[in-house]
Amino acid sequence: DTGVSQNPRHKITKRGQNVTFRCDPISEHNRLYWYRQTLGQGPEFLTYFQNEAQLEKSRLLSDRFSAERPKGSFSTLEIQRTEQGDSAMYLCASSLDGLAAQYFGPGTRLTVL
């Protein structure tokens, strides 16, 4: 399978804990995106990378959130000091370039107790 993969698929954590999610994009794609989706809503943009450079961050991405793509391949999204409001599906997508269609992974569902 050469699609976008995300791990873990589900994460349950207690408020105040740190969590980290991983995304492996389609191998030839140089753009990687993170979105957050809450129940009954469409995905909302968080941030994106071109190769290893993080080019844009949404104002939704508070200081507790950090994303990296160290070698321009996989990416990690870390949330520090989780809050109940962070409970959501976190989706990763990749594309060949900025104006190409984005292909999504299965998502990581985060539940903060």
Place this chain on the structure above:
Amino acid sequence: AQSVTQPDIHITVSEGASLELRCNYSYGATPYLFWYVQSPGQGLQLLLKYFSGDTLVQGIKGFEAEFKRSQSSFNLRKPSVHWSDAAEYFCAALGTSGTYKYIFGTGTRLKVLA
């Protein structure tokens, strides 16, 4: 501000009936447009995309969409719905300059009656 609107939150159709899901966009310039489908607990699967040219685009699973510039719309259609089409459908727009992030509509949940 840029936005994508899907006016119908829920739609119910009978199996074999035709389907049309509405999508309207508000952008300074015509964006690239996409339809995605999401099954429960899953990621989004690309159904079709419109960049330019022919305003009627064909996608996977028998879906098609028509771009109408005068109405700022990009409606998704299927002539005959199958029970397996029950899912949530999202319209998305991508600006062609500046930022390269999608703006999604809030989605339309499709229920198919046997």
